Amino acid sequence: MATQAVEKFMKTSNRPYSANDVVQALKDVNKSAIQKSLDQLVSKGTLKMKEYGKQKIYCAVQRESLESDDEDDDINSKIAAAEGELNQLKQDLSKAEVKLKSLLSSRPTEEVVSENELLEKEIESLRAKLMTLENSENTLTEVEIKNISTKWDSYVKEYRKRKRIVTDILDQILEGYPKTKKQLIEEIGVEDDESVQMPKLA
Numbered sequence: 307m308a309t310q311a312v313e314k315f316m317k318t319s320n321r322p323y324s325a326n327d328v329v330q331a332l333k334d335v336n337k338s339a340i341q342k343s344l345d346q347l348v349s350k351g352t353l354k355m356k357e358y359g360k361q362k363i364y365c366a367v368q369r370e371s372l373e374s375d376d377e378d379d380d381i382n383s384k385i386a387a388a389e390g391e392l393n394q395l396k397q398d399l400s401k402a403e404v405k406l407k408s409l410l411s412s413r414p415t416e417e418v419v420s421e422n423e424l425l426e427k428e429i430e431s432l433r434a435k436l437m438t439l440e441n442s443e444n445t446l447t448e449v450e451i452k453n454i455s456t457k458w459d460s461y462v463k464e465y466r467k468r469k470r471i472v473t474d475i476l477d478q479i480l481e482g483y484p485k486t487k488k489q490l491i492e493e494i495g496v497e498d499d500e501s502v503q504m505p506k507l508a
């Protein structure tokens with residue numbers, strides 16, 4: 307029963323899915339039954355499975371061999387391009403975080419706050435690259451976009467943590483500062499998110 311439901315879903319959809327995607331689509335079938343069905347269908351040759359890192363992707367076998375080969379090449383090229391972009395984003399973000407950490411430990415507060423503005427611009431640049439990747443003509447599958455979004459969320463979370471550190475520094479200065487926070491920011495010459503119209507990081 308579960309195997310038939312999984313087979314019908316995969317053939318009808320005719321696109322790559324992870325086991326979790328199938329679980330979300332077939333809510334009436336439990337996860338273990340779906341995984342067992344996927345394995346059985348792969349063994350029968352009804353489905354094919356490819357591993358990308360720790361992720362297993364399943365899709366229905368196309369009987370037309372040339373069409374199937376073209377689809378494999380297309381999927382592989384899309385995922386390779388996406389992983390390349392993600393690796394570069396990760397490297398760029400790591401460099402930005404290392405830079406901020408170094409600033410917090412060795413630079414005067416005013417310089418730290420000023421440098422944080424540059425970090426915000428770098429983060430926004432990475433966000434723009436991600437949006438370009440998601441909206442590119444070589445449309446990614448839902449699984450690929452989900453993986454990219456998950457990793458991006460982790461980067462944004464780390465950035466917000468770093469930004470709070472700088473905010474705490476400003477708050478410490480304000481404890482002995484006779485004016486308002488806005489006046490302090492203007493006096494130091496810092497541009498906050500609002501002044502530079504920085505979009506919210508989703």
